[in-house]
Structures are given as structure tokens and as C-alpha cells.
Amino acid sequence: MPDTASEPAPVLLGNEPGSFPHGVLAERHPAIIRQVRESFPYEPGQHRALDALLANCTEGEIEPLPGDARDRDRWTAWGLDEYVGRSWFDVPWLWAESHFYRRLLDAVGWFGPGAWQGIDPFRPAKTAELDSPETDEELAALDGLAGLPADERGRALLHGSLWGNRADLGFSLSATGTGAGPRDDVPALVADDGERLWSLLPPSGTNTLCLVADNAGRELVPDLLLVAHLLAHGRIGRAVLHVKPYPYYVSDATTADVVDALRRLTRAEGAAADHGRLLWSALADGRLTVRAHPFSCAPLPYADMPGDLRAEFAAATVTVLKGDLNYRRLVGDRLWPPTTPFADVTAYFPGPVAALRTLKSDVITGLDADTEGALVAAEGQRWRTSGTHALIQVRR
Numbered sequence: 522m523p524d525t526a527s528e529p530a531p532v533l534l535g536n537e538p539g540s541f542p543h544g545v546l547a548e549r550h551p552a553i554i555r556q557v558r559e560s561f562p563y564e565p566g567q568h569r570a571l572d573a574l575l576a577n578c579t580e581g582e583i584e585p586l587p588g589d590a591r592d593r594d595r596w597t598a599w600g601l602d603e604y605v606g607r608s609w610f611d612v613p614w615l616w617a618e619s620h621f622y623r624r625l626l627d628a629v630g631w632f633g634p635g636a637w638q639g640i641d642p643f644r645p646a647k648t649a650e651l652d653s654p655e656t657d658e659e660l661a662a663l664d665g666l667a668g669l670p671a672d673e674r675g676r677a678l679l680h681g682s683l684w685g686n687r688a689d690l691g692f693s694l695s696a697t698g699t700g701a702g703p704r705d706d707v708p709a710l711v712a713d714d715g716e717r718l719w720s721l722l723p724p725s726g727t728n729t730l731c732l733v734a735d736n737a738g739r740e741l742v743p744d745l746l747l748v749a750h751l752l753a754h755g756r757i758g759r760a761v762l763h764v765k766p767y768p769y770y771v772s773d774a775t776t777a778d779v780v781d782a783l784r785r786l787t788r789a790e791g792a793a794a795d796h797g798r799l800l801w802s803a804l805a806d807g808r809l810t811v812r813a814h815p816f817s818c819a820p821l822p823y824a825d826m827p828g829d830l831r832a833e834f835a836a837a838t839v840t841v842l843k844g845d846l847n848y849r850r851l852v853g854d855r856l857w858p859p860t861t862p863f864a865d866v867t868a869y870f871p872g873p874v875a876a877l878r879t880l881k882s883d884v885i886t887g888l889d890a891d892t893e894g895a896l897v898a899a900e901g902q903r904w905r906t907s908g909t910h911a912l913i914q915v916r917r
């Protein structure tokens with residue numbers, strides 16, 4: 522196996538029965554179709570389209586997009602023509618998963634025209650989570666941080682944002698997501714560059730943070746609290762929040778989800794409402810911007826990002842990417858040896874970059890050999906996908 526980024530490791534495919542990627546294509550995607558079907562009083566055409574998608578994505582071949590699809594050229598540029606006629610299991614796993622969500626939205630009429638245009642099939646699950654007692658508890662806990670020095674509060678909020686990544690509604694549909702916490706003899710945090718991240722954001726009031734969000738609800742809320750804290754304490758003067766232009770990977774945040782989360786914060790009590798109001802006014806005066814770039818739903822690694830997005834990340838003091846999928850896209854969706862240096866595989870990224878992620882897929886880089894050894898000794902390879910471990914990795 523290679524141990525440097527100059528010899529890329531194999532790209533993950535979904536065609537090995539028993540593997541994590543195979544389980545996602547063969548089991549998780551059908552479960553998502555079932556869940557979506559049960560969440561809305563869909564009409565016959567939508568049910569037929571969901572039946573067709575279920576058959577196609579499990580047993581069929583990837584099909585061309587209709588001639589009038591508005592994003593046909595985009596998908597052509599993203600490799601569709603190359604994969605048409607191939608099994609979903611034989612193309613890069615990242616590509617197959619991403620394309621599944623594009624087709625699912627088509628089946629329920631998201632792209633329109635028609636009465637169901639823009640109706641998010643995952644919205645019921647997202648709002649249920651935002652309205653849950655757990656969210657109440659997490660917001661109330663914020664008041665408990667009030668007595669801490671600002672830096673300690675910042676570190677607590679960073680960890681809230683990190684572990685908020687466990688709240689992934691797609692992940693909760695698969696059996697691997699329901700495991701217990703890590704054993705006492707292995708670290709929950711397998712890499713911790715937290716202090717390096719803070720050192721990139723001195724309280725000068727001039728730093729710009731790009732935060733590439735992941736899930737809505739119980740992940741986005743702590744992400745927003747962290748942004749509010751950084752703004753309030755001058756560690757950043759400006760934040761750009763990247764969300765998805767359409768519903769994706771079940772619970773990924775869209776602009777509508779940002780609005781819901783902000784309304785939830787401002788309707789809360791105590792410190793949560795203060796943070797919500799700060800963000801509300803930061804949106805109004807330009808200190809906080811929301812972006813929904815098409816590449817955020819691309820089936821490709823960030824190494825292939827277009828020039829405008831590259832320029833945006835290059836202008837940031839640091840770009841923080843949240844979550845497992847963003848990590849896969851950041852380092853490349855490949856079976857790297859775990860000790861492959863994170864700095865090598867992210868060398869292409871146009872500026873300082875940080876990953877905050879709980880481990881929910883096989884992809885991992887930047888571990889030291891002792892940590893990898895301890896994880897394998899304690900858990901075999903389960904630590905890679907169980908969602909019970911997390912990391913903070915930074916490349917300056």
C-alpha cells in the first residue's frame with residue numbers, strides 16, 4: 522500500500538459485498554426511499570418514479586438524464602456520460618451516492634415544474650430533530666457555559682460542533698450507526714489539532730472563516746453557535762457558511778434549514794437566543810453570508826473544485842469542512858493507509874483547511890501509528906465506520 526499522496530490509494534467502489542460502501546448502496550438507499558415514501562402523501566406518478574428508482578439503483582444501470590434536465594451539462598461535466606450503462610455498484614462510490622440523491626429528488630418532483638417543486642423530501646425528519654427535546658437540552662446547556670472564560674467556552678463550542686456531526690439522519694438508518702461509545706482504552710478523538718485551529722484565528726477582528734456545513738438540525742445548531750461565538754469575540758470578522766443547493770444525503774443543510782435553525786435559536790431562551798440574534802444581525806450587515814454553490818452537491822473530490830470556489834476558499838483565513846462526506850471529498854474517497862499525512866493529501870487545497878468529523882466511512886488519513894494500532898487492537902476495523910470516534914485535523 523502506498524504511504525504518500527504521490528501514489529494515490531484505490532478509489533472506493535461499492536461492489537464488494539459485505540463492505541461498508543456496498544451496504545450503503547444495497548441497503549441504505551432502499552431504506553431512504555422507503556422513509557421518503559412514508560413521509561409524504563405522494564401521488565401515483567411519484568410512487569411510480571420511486572419504484573423505478575429503487576429497481577434501477579439496486580439492479581439496473583445508470584441512465585442518461587432527460588434531454589430537458591436543467592443540470593444535464595453539469596452532470597456531463599461531472600462524468601455522467603462515462604458512467605451511463607454501468608452498474609451503480611461499479612462506479613466510484615462517491616459518484617453513485619451523490620447521483621442517487623439527484624435521482625431521488627427528480628422522482629418526487631423537486632426540480633419541477635409542478636406543484637411539488639422545491640418540497641424537501643427530508644424536511645419532516647429534519648424539523649422533527651430541530652423540535653426535539655434533545656435540541657432543547659443542548660440549547661439550555663449553553664447557559665451553563667456562561668461562567669467560563671471566553672476561550673474555554675470557545676473550546677466547548679468547537680467540540681459541540683464536532684460531535685454534532687454524529688447527528689446524521691442518513692447514518693441513523695443503517696445498523697452500523699447504532700453502536701455504543703468507544704472503549705475506554707482507545708481515544709474518542711483520534712487526531713486533535715484543535716489548538717492549531719485556534720492559533721489560526723487570533724482575536725484580531727479581521728479573520729474570515731469559511732464553514733462548509735454538513736447536517737442540518739442538531740449539527741447545524743452547534744455550528745451556528747460556534748460562528749456566533751467567534752464573531753462575538755473577534756476571532757473572526759466575517760463568516761461564509763456553505764450549504765447545499767438542494768436536499769442531499771438526507772439531512773445535509775440547505776438555506777431553508779439555516780433559516781429554520783436561526784428561527785429556532787431566536788425563539789429559544791437565554792444564551793441561545795442571544796447567539797441567534799447576533800447571527801440574525803450578522804446576516805443583515807454582511808458579517809455572515811450563506812452560499813449554496815452547485816459544486817457542494819458534486820459527486821467529485823474538492824481537488825476538482827471550480828475556479829470561483831477555489832478563489833473563495835483561497836481568500837479565507839481558514840476553511841473548516843464539517844462531516845464525513847466533506848472529509849471524503851477533501852482527502853479523496855480512497856482507501857488511504859491511515860498514516861498517510863493529512864498535509865500531503867490536502868496540499869492542493871487553496872489555503873489553510875481544517876476537518877471536523879466523526880468517523881462514519883472507511884476513509885482516514887493523518888493518524889499516528891500508535892493510535893491506529895490501538896484502534897485496530899480494540900475494535901478491528903469498526904472504528905472507521907461506527908461514528909463513535911472523531912477528529913480535528915488542520916493543515917496550515
Ligand SMILES: O=P(O)(O)OC[C@@]1(O)O[C@H](CO)[C@@H](O)[C@@H]1O
Pocket residue numbers: 545549618686689691692735736770843844845846847849879881882
Ligand atoms: O457527511 P456526514 O453527514 O457526516 O456523513 C455522511 C454519511 O453518513 O454518508 C455516507 C454514507 O452514505 C458516509 O460517508 C457517512 O457515514
